[in-house]
Amino acid sequence: MAERSTAPETVRVMVVDDHAIVRRGLRAYLETVPDLRLVSEAADGQEAVDLLNERHVVGDPMPHVVLMDLQMPRLDGIEATRSILASYPDVKVVVLTSFSEAERVHAALSAGAAGYVLKDAEPEEVATAVRAAVKGEVHLDAAVARLLARRMASPQVGVTSLTARERDILVLVGQGLSNREIADRLVISERTARTHVSNVLSKLQLSSRTQAALLAIREGLVSPPG
Template sequence: MIATEAVRVLVVDDHAIVRRGLRAYLDAEPTLEMLGEAVDGQDAVARLTQWHVTGSRMPDVVLMDLQMPRMDGVEATRAIVRSHPELKVVVLTSFGEAERVHAALTAGAAGYVLKDADTDEVATAIHAAATGEVHLDSAVARLLARRMAAPKTGLTSLTSREREILVLVAQGLCNREIAERLVISERTARTHVSNLLGKLQLSSRTQAALLAIREGLVSPPT
């Protein structure tokens, strides 16, 4: 994705008023483009499949509600990540849905944003997912970090370089920024991130960031 291009977003929510509000905001934000909307997870999966088959423009980020009829956000996230691994899913959540958010992250979601967040934070969360960064709400991050199961292999399986990169991921740096910080190539940074996710049996940078918080490698965001 070219840096100057607007991030294309598919909004998935079963409440028409929520979709309408998000459309109004996204249409007014030049760095974001609402590519379409879906009424639930099943509708989202069907639309993405149709767009892919017909060669239509695909979204960069799917903004996904969690509680929906027919197919909820967790199941839809799992289906989308499996069929379209290049897409990033950001879940819409409330403070009391930590268990559902944890399930969505386990299913492959790249991040989350609170439903009562201001519009600037929604944009920040979407852009973070699109560029491979991590955006965490401090209160939810603390809850999620406590709920994370310990990886079977543990941090001891990581090399010193991988542990260093895990900390930088938790601080919200993307691969390009990690490469600049460590004076390595972006490809090497990407490889290290992929390796540490594999060793820790995690599916996203957000999960890695939460693990780093839980293990005390970094402090929760303020």
């Protein structure tokens, strides 16, 4: 549902959570997964930002994916996600939280999160979300995906307001194409493709490409993955 890329053989992961027992549990689990490697831990969003800045300054490899809690002291997960992606756009953030309220999901995806997993999920789902993120895909907890689908079922997000070109853009977003891939497909500039995508999101009152892709699937414009 988002930009695709080639996944590395070993995915570097940072864990950000203010509960030491959660960090310990994730550390123990990641040690059992051959293609995932924990490279850093932080107890809140501000520490995560500081640690990433330090790695950047000294030239240490950056994590591919940050597993981010939402409710933390000093700097919460939403603001930390915005800050990290503003400085390091190649780093992916996957939210791992206990909260499934629509407002929190909406805020996380708007901030640029590449996944949203609930802490009661099976451990394997965390690994799936991390792998999806590095491939440019978005993994949503099943309950979160249903929540977004219900939220988008309101009349104001119908596709009838789109122009023919904007409808084409929505289809391509639903197929998981990046702005560059959309530009190549439609023989337009990447800037024009980005503008079209922004217009589509604005007209449909959506906050992310993920929501646009889900809407395209719900409207039958593209087939569901798998």
